[in-house]
Amino acid sequence: MLQRESRILLVGTLIVAAIVLAVGPAVAEEQSMAGLMGKKLLRGIANVSTGWMEVPKQIYRIGKEEGILAGALRGPIEGLGMFAGRTIGGAYEILTFPVPIPNPEQPLFEPAFVWEPETAYQPQRVQAAADSQP
DSSP states (O other): OHHHHHHHHHHHHHHHHHHHHHHSOSSOSSOOHHHHHHHHHHHHHHHHHHGGGHHHHHHHHHHHHHOHHHHHHTHHHHHHHHHHHHHHHHHHHHHHTTSOOSOTTSOSSSSSSTTSOOOSOOHHHHHHHHHHOO
């Protein structure tokens, strides 16, 4: 019973946070510190609650880039590592959201959320850059 109530509270908090952030100014050249702190808090909540999604994401990503066998063997290991990192990082952002250090605009991870496409890890570009060096 208590677990169900805590889930309802978490979902309600996420909905309220999303509404509060969405209702803010649509176009602003410079966000207020309160807006940046809210963004950091929401990013932390999202990463804590969706960090587990890194496991299937890494299985799929590695399987697509390096083959099914690599995805099946190395994907869960990298996924568990990313899951732990994203969850701990999200907890850190939740705990430190009132403090503007590090820069609240700068996420701890790239991409900032698990559902965003990955841009930082592209082994083809890394290999091409390594091959082009003398």
